[in-house]
Amino acid sequence: MRSKPRLFAFSHICSHSYITGAEKLLLFMLKELLPYFHCTLVVPNTGYLSVHAAKAGVAITVQPIPISVPLYLGQSHLMDELHEFRSRSDYAALVHLLAEQRPDAVLVNTSVHPMPAIAAKELGIPVVWMLMEAIRLTPYTSLSAALIERYSDWIVGISESTLQPIKMFFPHLTHRMMLLPPSWHIDTLHPASWLANRENRRNRLAIKHQHKLIGFIASSIYENKGFIPYIKMAVDVAARHPNAMFLVVGNPVDRPLFDSGIDMARQAGLLERFRWIQFEDQIETIYPAFDLLIVPSLTAEGFGLTALEGLIFKKPVIAFASGGLAEIMAATGNTTNAVPVGDVGGLIARVDAMLTSTDLYAIGERNAHAAEIAYGLTAYRVKLLRLLDMMRRSTVTVPHLVRGSLSVIYLLEGGVLRPFRSEAAVLEAGYSLDQVMEIDDATIDALPKGEPIGRSELPIALPTPAPPMARQLSRSRRRRQSSRTQGGKSRNRKSKGRAAARKRSGSSRKRVRRKRRS
Incomplete structure (x- = not known):
């Protein structure tokens, strides 16, 4: 007898060089599930996530599985793509893995990773589908919602924005849905080191005590993360606030976009006031250095982990009110700092107001307290136990x-x-x-x-x-068909004989008439 049931969790990504928000949230959840399950993490390759999960006591299995971006984007060719995925050898390998290991439950992470959910449900394995992104609303979003509904037993959203498309098309499924926002383990962030980390990082970046360091963080820098609005804000603010400095942290996966932003700062003659760090896995060495954090996401965020991290590290946060970001800002009393998406002017106005404030420290302290109440570990574990109770009550072998x-x-x-x-x-x-x-x-x-x-x-x-009567009828039909065929052949032979006789008779009559004329 196993002391604990087995859970297989599937991650669609396992980067070698950095960790995404979705990977962070999955790693945190797995650590919280370890007291209740023997957890195995299935990744497409080894990387940052698998290394840290293994250190926490999670078993690792490598199995490449195709992802489906059309599910997240709400595109019309979703089902055609999934049909094509089923014909691949990696789908067969996935089915074989699940059938052979037969876990008690499967956890699917993100809305771009449907194949593990499909395979598990077809094998009769209960599925928890974690929605980390807000599925785009298009004329075909119903296809995505229907697929998630069909291949899951429980649908868990990290924000109301992630659950909204499912509720739109399946409002009766509320008994299978629940909200489980992420949380954090404060000991892993080493709060006792924050003050020293602030001084060390700022010294390395040549940021002086009187400077106000305004930060931008994204695991990957591309258009939807709002890098260009951040640069536009920075150029405008820098002209009025000589002590304002700017730090960008992230991997520029869209290099032309990144270069264009840097060119804007260069043309404004402000490049010396910008700093850039490509990646830092120890976030407790980065956030303390900031005086203010900007999260200008242009797309509907599933949650907005960067904003929550800023609040945890006692920083004032200004963000575009996109998806889950708006929920975080509202839940922590920061509605006035949630600017309409794309409103660079509004972003500039809020940054100006913050930089003229003499009490940024007090704002940060209040933010940390509000974040603890709304999203702290106690609140998370209460919700997690509700999910586990749902799974225990609903699972029937x-x-x-x-x-x-x-x-x-x-x-x-x-x-x-x-x-x-x-x-x-x-x-x-x-x-x-x-x-x-x-x-x-x-x-x-x-x-x-x-x-x-x-x-x-x-x-x-x-x-x-075929039923016995049908077989008898079939044999009778064959006999009748055979007799008709044979009868037809006899009639054909007789007809041919009569025609030959008529021909011979006609020839004889013609010979008689010729003799008479002669």
Whole structure:
């Protein structure tokens, strides 16, 4: 007997050089689930996330699995793409992994990672689908919502923005949904080191005590993260606040965009007031150096972990009110610092107001207290226990009977499909036909086949045999068809004989008439 059930968690990414917000949230959740589950993290490759998860006691399995961006973007070709994914060898490998290991539950991370959820549900494994992003609203969003509804048992959103598309199309599913915003382990952030880290980092960056350092952080810098609005704000603010300095932290995956922002600062003659760090995995050495944090995301954020981190580190935060960011700012009493998305003028006005404030420290202290109340570990664990209770009450272990597009019924047993010789064999084995679930042929094909179930005199139902009466009718039809065919041949021979006789008779009459004329 296992002391704890087994949970397989799937991450769509495992970067070698940095960690994304989604990876951070999954790592945190796995650490919180370890007291309740034997956790295995399935990653497409080894990297930062897998290394840190392994250190925490999580088992690691490497299995490449394709992701589906159309699911997140709400695009029309979603189902065509998923059908193509099923034909790949990595889908077969995924099915084999889950069937062989047979975890008690599967946790799918993000809305771009549907294949583990699909495979798990078709194998009868309960699925928790964590929605980390706000799915785009398009004419085809219903396809994405329907797919998530079909292939999950519980839908967990890190903000109301992530759950909104599902509620829009499936309002009756509230009993299967819950809100679970992220939290943090304060000991991993080493708060006793913050003051020293501030001095060290600012010294290394040549930031003086009187300077106000305004920060921008993104694991990857691209258009939707709002790098250009940040630069525009910085250029404008710098002209009025000579003590304002600017620090950009992030990996410039869109290099032309990044270079264009740097060119803006250069053309304004302000480049010496900017600093850039590509990546720093120890965030406790970065955030303390800031005096003010800007989070100008241009897309609807699933949550906005950067803003929460700024609040935790006792910093004033100004953000665009995009998706989950608006929720964070409202929950922590920062609504006035949530600027309409894309409003650079509003961003500048709030930064100006902050820089003229003489009590940024007091604002930061209040932010940290508000963040603790709204998103602290106590609040998180209360919600997590609700999810675990939902899973315990809803999970029922039943024999897993499946069939594909053909009539064969299988019992999934130990990662192997055992075919029943007939529907009668299903009933004789003590199962009900109501328990049979139809799944995709790709899943059937991916699994090894075992010994048939049922009496040997019962033929395996492949394909479904016609009923006895139908077979008798078929034989009768064949006899009638045969007799008609044979009769037709006899009639044809007789007709040909009569025609030949008529021809001979006509020739004789012609010879007689010629003799008479002569």
